[in-house]
Amino acid sequence: MKRSIKIQNLKCGGCANTIIIQLSKLDGISEVTVNNETDEVSLNYNSEIEFESAKKKLSVLGYPMIGETNSLPKKAKSFVSCAVGRMSK
Template identity: 55%
Template structure:
């Protein structure tokens, strides 16, 4: 199944690279596409449990879904994730 989640704190290509890399590491998750301009994360998943894992991973990285609370901790995590993505090799 294919799903698009609109997330908060997605600012640039560094953020997108981190999200793409981390979600691609998850089992049963594929075809990850991140578009910073509209804060969207699109991916293919197998089960509802897989979807839950993606949502949890996004929250952990500092990119909660648009309908979740965006805490100061989430904002801080997103800056770290962004910097990590900027330094990562493609």
């Protein structure tokens, strides 16, 4: 199945790179793409459990879905994820 979700705190290609790398490591998740202009992450998944795992990973990385709480610690984590993504290119 394929789904797109809108996320918060997406700033640049470094953010996108981190998201793609980290979500691609999850079992059952494939074809991860990030659109910085629309703040969307698209991915293929095999089951709802895997999709929920991907949403949780995004939140842990500092990119919660639109509508979820976007606390200061999550915003700070997104800056760290962004920096890591820039260095991983």
